[in-house]
Each structure stands twice: as C-alpha cells, then as structure tokens.
Amino acid sequence: MINGYELATAWVSEVGICLEDRTYSGKTAIREQWFQKAKIHGPWAITVNHLPCDSSRIYLNNYNFEVCKVIEFTLLDQVDLEQYYSLIEIYKESKRKFDRLKRGYNYGSLR
Structure with a gap:
C-alpha cells in the first residue's frame, strides 16, 4: 500500500472492469474495445490501484494510472x-x- 492506495486484480469482462462488487469503465477500455473483446475471447485480469475508502474510481497500472470511474446501472421500467x-x-x-x-x-x- 502506497499513500493509502492498494494494488488489486480486477477483471475485464463484457460488462466492464470488475473489482469486488463494482464495475468500472475508462477511456482506454472504450477506445481499445476491451468489453467487446472480453465478450468474444473471455475475461482477463488486469492490475489496478484503488483507495479502499473510495470505490468511485480505480487506476489502471499499465496505462499511466488512468482513472476509471464506477458505472452505475439503472433499472428501466x-x-x-x-x-x-x-x-x-x-x-x-x-x-x-x-x-x-x-x-x-x-x-x-x-x-
């Protein structure tokens, strides 16, 4: 843990970048079509940093600590x-x- 940030393994899936019970998305994931690739080829692990006290965002380690924000899913009637x-x-x-x-x-x- 550095400055409160923890290293974690997240999973790229067809619905987003999954860490614990949250799902995230970011510019690189969208630009490089990670979610479509995960749908075709299956999920894969990536290393991220996050603050345990703030689950609204994670940071991609191998992408200059690019921020990914939580996706809020809403149920439609x-x-x-x-x-x-x-x-x-x-x-x-x-x-x-x-x-x-x-x-x-x-x-x-x-x-």
Whole structure:
C-alpha cells in the first residue's frame, strides 16, 4: 500500500472492469474495445490501484494510472424500455431512408 492506495486484480469482462462488487469503465477500455473483446475471447485480469475508502474510481497500472470511474446501472421500467426501442427503430428507419436517398443522388451533377 502506497499513500493509502492498494494494488488489486480486477477483471475485464463484457460488462466492464470488475473489482469486488463494482464495475468500472475508462477511456482506454472504450477506445481499445476491451468489453467487446472480453465478450468474444473471455475475461482477463488486469492490475489496478484503488483507495479502499473510495470505490468511485480505480487506476489502471499499465496505462499511466488512468482513472476509471464506477458505472452505475439503472433499472428501466417497461415504459422506458418501450420508448427506447421505439426511438431505436425510428433511427434505423431514418438511416435506411437516408442511405436510399444517398444512393439515388447523382453527385456528378454538382461539377
């Protein structure tokens, strides 16, 4: 333990960086797609530092002690989920329409 920080082994999984009963995320994990890789290849261990009295963040040892913050999962009720899925479908349909318009547009006519 240095300055109150403890060394610990955390696990990278498809849901985040897991340490004890908390789940964390950070820039490197997102940029390097750790969670997607863990879903495909399985979880792996990493070394982190943390303050036992502050479980809101951990620090990645091999990444210049980059901070990772705790992820707060929230339960959504059925109405929220239906609205969410409805918005996703609206987005997908808008994207399909845009792609069809883009394919049909003659960009050569702009010259």
